[in-house]
Amino acid sequence: MAKILGYQLSETSIKLLKFLFYYRGMTALQLAKMYFKSHNITGVQKSSAHNYLRKLKDQKLVTSKKIEADNYAGSLYYLTQAGLELVKSLLNIEDGQTGTGYILANEDKEDTQADLEYVIYKPPTEQIHHHLILIDFFVRLRLMSNQQVDHRLSMYASKAYEYNGKEAKIRPDAEVVLPYDRHYYIEVDRATESHSQLIQKFENYRHYFEYAEEINEKLPAAIVFVTDEKQQQYGMNRRWANVLAAYLKTMGDYALKVNLFMLPLNKVDHFIRFETYRPQLNRKVQTLLEKTLIQKGNYKDVQTFKQPTDYSSIDYMIAFTQTQYHIYFIRVAYEYDASIFSGFYHFINNLGDIHRKQQTPYKPSGVSQAIFYTDERPFLPDYMRKNYDLPPELLSHLELLSQHLSMYKLPL
DNA sequence: GTCTGCTTAGCCGGTAGGGA
DNA sequence: TCCCTACCGGCTAAGCAGAC
Numbered sequence: 001m002a003k004i005l006g007y008q009l010s011e012t013s014i015k016l017l018k019f020l021f022y023y024r025g026m027t028a029l030q031l032a033k034m035y036f037k038s039h040n041i042t043g044v045q046k047s048s049a050h051n052y053l054r055k056l057k058d059q060k061l062v063t064s065k066k067i068e069a070d071n072y073a074g075s076l077y078y079l080t081q082a083g084l085e086l087v088k089s090l091l092n093i094e095d096g097q098t099g100t101g102y103i104l105a106n107e108d109k110e111d112t113q114a115d116l117e118y119v120i121y122k123p124p125t126e127q128i129h130h131h132l133i134l135i136d137f138f139v140r141l142r143l144m145s146n147q148q149v150d151h152r153l154s155m156y157a158s159k160a161y162e163y164n165g166k167e168a169k170i171r172p173d174a175e176v177v178l179p180y181d182r183h184y185y186i187e188v189d190r191a192t193e194s195h196s197q198l199i200q201k202f203e204n205y206r207h208y209f210e211y212a213e214e215i216n217e218k219l220p221a222a223i224v225f226v227t228d229e230k231q232q233q234y235g236m237n238r239r240w241a242n243v244l245a246a247y248l249k250t251m252g253d254y255a256l257k258v259n260l261f262m263l264p265l266n267k268v269d270h271f272i273r274f275e276t277y278r279p280q281l282n283r284k285v286q287t288l289l290e291k292t293l294i295q296k297g298n299y300k301d302v303q304t305f306k307q308p309t310d311y312s313s314i315d316y317m318i319a320f321t322q323t324q325y326h327i328y329f330i331r332v333a334y335e336y337d338a339s340i341f342s343g344f345y346h347f348i349n350n351l352g353d354i355h356r357k358q359q360t361p362y363k364p365s366g367v368s369q370a371i372f373y374t375d376e377r378p379f380l381p382d383y384m385r386k387n388y389d390l391p392p393e394l395l396s397h398l399e400l401l402s403q404h405l406s407m408y409k410l411p412l
Numbered sequence: 413g414t415c416t417g418c419t420t421a422g423c424c425g426g427t428a429g430g431g432a
Numbered sequence: 433t434c435c436c437t438a439c440c441g442g443c444t445a446a447g448c449a450g451a452c
């Protein structure tokens with residue numbers, strides 16, 4: 001074993017130290033999954049990870065804290081002050097260096113990591129469960145087949161801004177980047193925030209988006225609520241209804257610009273692929289519908305209109321016979337996807353304009369909705385029975401959504 | 413000889429279950 | 433309710449084998 005900067009370090013132990021640096025600490029199991037690049041770690045591989053961690057602990061580079069949270073067993077391993085300084089040396093991080101924090105870019109030899117103080121690096125020992133769900137999310141990102149998704153942690157994704165002359169800050173738990181420079185803010189959701197706290201969270205986001213537009217900063221594509229897998233089994237629909245209502249009440253026009261999703265950890269892989277291929281899925285739906293409406297629907301012409309803030313996604317289509325036209329609201333959507341609701345609300349508000357633009361002698365023959373999905377059917381909460389104090393106009397629009405609605409499954 | 417992956421044995425703390 | 437026992441998972445320690 002080579003002696004490096006006064007410590008006995010093998011290649012494996014250096015790699016483990018870097019993981020602990022990038023992700024601010026994790027369990028031995030999570031570390032083993034990252035290192036061995038597998039969700040199904042053998043007992044031997046786990047034991048091996050324990051052996052390396054033990055050696056790093058003996059050299060006072062790593063320390064651990066027993067986990068007392070539900071769902072997770074074992075200990076949280078993280079760097080000591082000496083361990084942090086060692087990794088900074090190994091990564092050539094200079095004093096006072098700043099960086100974007102993107103992890104895969106850094107592994108690809110680009111300097112992205114900042115010279116963080118130990119108090120900022122040290123993992124949150126008070127909210128270990130929350131932190132470990134986030135690490136599970138990163139494990140799933142790193143283990144995705146055929147796709148590299150760069151990501152960064154909260155300390156890099158947080159953004160300070162000014163609102164009404166006061167300083168404020170948004171603190172997403174993480175940020176990921178998909179092709180076409182689409183950024184997604186990740187929020188780990190343990191269903192512990194009340195409806196009013198969710199509203200405060202979204203108000204904070206909206207204030208930041210107003211500020212970001214003022215200074216010409218690009219808005220994220222979406223905010224993504226990630227839950228643990230237990231929540232998927234128990235109460236995912238209720239939680240989504242609650243989160244979605246807070247978002248729709250608070251975000252205003254930003255609901256059209258920044259989408260909202262919710263997904264459990266075990267759907268991360270599918271969600272990333274869905275979002276990555278959403279432009280292609282929209283093109284597929286456009287081709288399919290134009291062909292089907294003309295061949296089987298006896299229409300002579302079909303016009304497609306794209307979403308005002310996302311030119312790759314379909315907003316609505318108009319199909320013409322010799323004398324009439326029919327309007328179709330179209331969405332390619334994920335199971336828990338706010339664009340169905342924000343998009344439909346905007347669509348209904350603009351329906352008068354859409355009708356006015358149609359030339360005589362065509363007469364309107366009606367409006368229908370079609371939603372295309374790739375995994376589970378998108379969930380439509382029944383807000384008529386729930387009291388979330390949604391504005392009456394929004395409620396009446398959402399009631400229309402489920403009338404004349406069809407859903408179709410697409411292969412991904 | 414060094415490094416790495418792997419095997420085996422055993423300690424420790426927590427907990428479920430049964431009996432008094 | 434208390435105590436005992438068995439069991440389990442997390443973790444440690446020692447050592448072996450193969451590749452270099």
